[in-house]
Amino acid sequence: MEGILCSMFPVWNWVVHGLYLLLSIGSLEVSGGLVQSCGHIIPESPVLAIGSNFTALCILNESCLDFGNIYASQIIWKVKNRVVPKEQYREINRTVSSVTFNDTSSLATPLTCNILADGQIEQNIYGITVTIGLPPEKPTNLSCIVHQLSKLTYPMTCTWNPGRHTFLDTHFRLKYRWPQENFPDCIPKDVNNSCTITDVQFFVNLEVWVEAENALGQAESDPLVLDPIEIVKPLSPHNLSVDSGILPTVLKLSWENRISAPVMNLKFNIRYKIFGDTNWMQVPPEDIDSPRTSFSVQGLKPYTKYVFSVRCMKEDGVGYWSDWSEEKTGVTTEEKPSKGPAIWRIIEASHSPISWTVHLMWKALEPFEANGIILYYEVTVRAKSPLSSPPDKYNVSTTNLTLKMPNGTYEVTVIAHNRAGASPPSVLLIPASNSKAPVKNVRTIPKDGKLWVRWTAPNNYVLKYVIEWCLVSNSADCIIEWQNEPGNIQGTYLKGDVKPFKCYLITVYPLYADGQGSGQSVKAYLQQDRPSKGPTVQTKKVGKAEAVLTWNHLTVDEQNGFIRSYTIFYKTIDGNETAVTVDPSKTEYTLSPLTSDTLYTVRMMAYTDEGGRSGPDFTFTTQKFGKGEIEAIVVPVCLAFLLIVLLGVLFCFNKRDLIKKHIWPIVPDPSKSNIAQWSPQVPAKHNFSSKDQMYPEGSFTDVSVVEIEADDKKSFSEQDLKPFDLLKKEKSTSEGHSSGIGGSSCMSSPRQSVSDSDEGETTQNTSSTVQYSTVVLNGYRDQTPVQVFSRSESTQPLLDSEERSEDQTGGSDSTTLRQQYFKRNRGQDETNTDRPCFERTKQITSASEGDLDGFADQSSQLLGFRLEKNTQEAALSDVLLTSTEGQTVRAETVEGNTPSFDEMPKSYLPQTVRQGGYMPQ
Structure with a gap:
């Protein structure tokens, strides 16, 4: 244990020494309650222009040098914890180290001064925040406008272009003054490019400019000198009203101005439109360039609802237009219809050649054509014959009439009536036959979301054209729509609701003064798509090497376009798929050559201009033998068999004696035998x-x-x-x-x-x-x-x-x-x-x-x-x-001359026939 403690003692010694060094380096001298660092950086929190040069100095305190034994050569500079290359360092003396940045674009904050003390421990001495930005540019596009808030309040608002973004706090001030008097600066509140002066004086020139300033500098705009009366935007007229005049084409407008005449004279703009329309029309400015409070608008359509609006500005055109006033509507009075209704007919097919069933129909007039409310239609039917009866007249409130009349030529007239009077008559000639020249080359083109119909006009003069169309569908009857077009055109848009992916049958009739031409028809789509489904294919007949396929045409609702072609795809289970293109008019096709006794899978696709769609798969198996092959095998085999049988019969008949001899030999008849004639007596x-x-x-x-x-x-x-x-x-x-x-x-x-x-x-x-x-x-x-x-x-x-x-x-x-x-x-x-x-x-x-x-x-x-x-x-x-039963007496016959005894058969010994035996015959 003592050995371990002795070995660990140097380690603890180094740890204690390191802590002491850190405390000594980072120690702070406390004097009078103030904390003092071991160094600082000059300049303190600088603001720098982007792209400029910058040099910073790190200065160490003398007290820290003696206590911590550190020097300027030990200083390390960092930018946002990234070490600055030492090539940018410079040691000025024992206590000062500098760092230089040639381009401040890469300089970031903070910038810190660090030292590497004993034990290679890095310690931060001081750090500063560096701000980088741009000086302000000169403000441009300074403009001012005086908004009228009331008859006596006219604040002025000026706006300008502040220039580029400086990345610094930049302050703008709007300065204005009279030639002999200055006014307090106008400081923007919310944005840096607008400021409002609450009160201005008219008829006095006012000088206005903008000043911008930040930490890197300041800039001023060019001065603007103006009279506030020339930049006024007045309030729009109010209390606008519209009244109907005596004439059906005139409406009278009246309003009130909200600026006094001593201040300025005004001129006006009047705009109007038909209710529901989007296009505005204006009264010519020269008609209303003088001060006024009313105006009569002329040239309007009878019994039509209009919408009006008015605005004003300074009479000489200096300043700004006011906003448009609130909109008001008015209706002109009725006038008799300006034109007769467009009329057409449908002649129902009849089995009787004597009478017709004619469906007359006409279109309701547009409001600007009716010029009022249509009360009824007057229909006159006159037969075109020398000895004709008086014309038949009908008053109907609907737009159609069905008549049953004799076969012939008739002139039909339709007149629309309103409160103001009757419209011009619309005449339709119904001939017994369409004997006039028809149009040629009827074709359609989708254009601008509509269906454009074109044709080639006949050589004769055409009074007008009738374009008739209907939606072709399997679920409903073809409801006919139609429209009239002038005789001097050769193309028009269909005016009905034409839908995409639907088939339309379009017919063009030329109408002449004395008859009409036969209609020329064409089918058309506004927009095509792929078919909704593919054809369902079946087999009509299957042979050894061919198969007859059949299918039904897709319905009109399933086509979604013109079927351009069919493609048949067929393959075996392990074979490649083969494609065959078929004409769209066909409903049957023969596949050949095929392999006998093989399972095939076939499907069919229908194609329009927009693509194709495939039908369900169908399988069939070809036959093992072709037509007549079984007969060709069976018939020769049967004939050969019959021939063999016949030859066998002939052979047996020819060899009948030999066959009879071997199969059933001739047995003598005992009744005819000589032994039957034996008699011992x-x-x-x-x-x-x-x-x-x-x-x-x-x-x-x-x-x-x-x-x-x-x-x-x-x-x-x-x-x-x-x-x-x-x-x-x-x-x-x-x-x-x-x-x-x-x-x-x-x-x-x-x-x-x-x-x-x-x-x-x-x-x-x-x-x-x-x-x-x-x-x-x-x-x-x-x-x-x-x-x-x-x-x-x-x-x-x-x-x-x-x-x-x-x-x-x-x-x-x-x-x-x-x-x-x-x-x-x-x-x-x-x-x-x-x-x-x-x-x-x-x-x-x-x-x-x-x-x-x-x-x-x-x-x-x-x-x-x-x-x-x-x-x-x-x-x-x-x-x-005296022989017993079962014993036999035999004698072998010898043919020819009498042989010797030795050569004779030994079947019987020589014997003598006694009484009671057989006698020699």
Whole structure:
């Protein structure tokens, strides 16, 4: 702790020393109760002219120098807390320092003298306020006027121009005197450029001037010498009155003057105007330049209200005019109307060519034209025809009259009446037709806030023009207004209340002494604006690459001007906007080319001379296919399909035999089969002679198979059934391509030849089905032809005469024979399984006689005609004839010459037909 205090001791020492120094520098010596500073600045509060040089001195007191140890070299000068550059300092001696300013324009207040004492602490010694300004200029334009306040009070007020602003307090004094006498100065009270002397004397010259003074100097104006009587502004006349005279064009005025004649003589000005007007008129000054108190004003309009006012001044014109007196009004008396009313007509369209409905109308006279109150109008209608009736007269108090009269030419006269008399007549000729020359080139121009109408006059002399106009609007009828204009002009303003942004229909008619020309019309706007809304566009028809747009014209109230053009903007969702300009007379437009099956957004703008406005957006989608494209695709496709169908039908018709053969083959009619003619009792019936052969030599019938199925199985001896064991093992092969003991037959379902049951199950007897055919071979060497039976594809049942009694033995001789046959001719039977159905075999060429003999022997054995050769074959035949139901006897046909036994089909073993079997045919 002691170390810290020791380290802080020097700091506190410096603080105490600094405070002591400040107190010593800024200390004040108290002597006799007065406080004395350590220095001062000379001059004290100076007033300086702007732009002049200035030097200030800072003087230090000797007592402060010894006590504070300060000197003039330590003085710092500041202007408004801003340090003055040291280049402007000068140390005169140990106690005096000066500062110099070459241009006081930058000098500001206060100016202070400061010192920088020990410890670099700045201390203020003294400060002064510096005032900067300009000396006063010479006052100019001194003038005085004597205002009359009453008959005996005439104060004089003088004014002058004080000159520039001095930024200092400047005092003005108005001095005046007579040649031998001075008067107290007149000191302005409120402003520095005016002062009033309460009383002056007339007819004595008075000298007047102005003196200006401030801290920087003084100035005087040029003296003004005058007689106050020459600068008097008298009071205006009062008690003004206006009286009507005997004549309708005269009014009498009277008033009182407020200045006595011995003081001065007066002259007057009289002004007047029609009541409600803004333009004043004056009575000629030379008519009233003598002193007076009344005057009669002439040349006024009858029955018109006027406003009057009077003023006065010194008769010789020296001095000032008084103010205008209060205004007074007066009305002139009535006089007959100065002109007849302007008349016009509207002929209503009528379906009858015989009569007209005519609306007569005329304008009320202006007050200066009526010259009084119009009591009534006298209307005379006279037909212009040789044998016309007396004219019709009507007295009406309104300004219109509707008449229904026959079609023709009429002269209409209108006269206005007031208390003083009647007006001149106004005549209108109503011709049957407007056959005279019309005006040309009617056009309008907005001008000076009004609508100016111009036209080209016809070559003939025109008595007058009638300008007819009406406001065109959808909400109201066109109310016609009109005005008459002289025949020697070719343009005029419309005198009605013409509104901006409204459409007017203006028509000009030329009127002649003997008729009138047809009216020429034009539409016009006093001022145009953008349309109130844009057109609403719709689609009339949309195609693949184009769209027909339609819209309605804007109404007159919505146009606000002349529609100069339409612009259609259209775009896709992600495409750029395209603009198309359309004539304003159109209400339909076709957009093309467009993209098919695309959504478009379209809007429309209407433009006037002042701009355009857009209507609402409208969207549509183009079609995917154009007109006729679908038909162009569908029709060829349909035609091609029909052509293909037709060609298919023709092809099927051309190949009908082939199709019939594969789809529904010809099935022989069992009723016409030779087997239907078999009869065991009458075998000779089936014999054919050489002349009565069913088939000619060398021809064959189609192959068929006869299948006989028994209802019940016949029992065989155990010895007889042994041959079937081998067949039973080959059942899978046999079932796939044969039925019974013969080979396979196309177009037939496989049938089981041998019973699958070893126990001797009996089969169900549904029906007896016979598949059959007959093969007739040519006789060999005058031998009787042999008929061989083969399987037929027919499933027709046999005739009753062909059915035989069922054998109940349970076995089949044909099965045994088949088994033996397969053992002998196994290879041939397999090769014959693939032979096509109904195929005709090739004719076999002639063989040797030995072969034919062998073939005859084998064929006789095959067909059973040689019973004496082999008795064992007869026994086999007995077994065959006792076959059970379901067993089949087959014979394959061979086409051509009789083949060898080895070449013949091995479907059947040689067999002998017994009594009860089938006989050879």
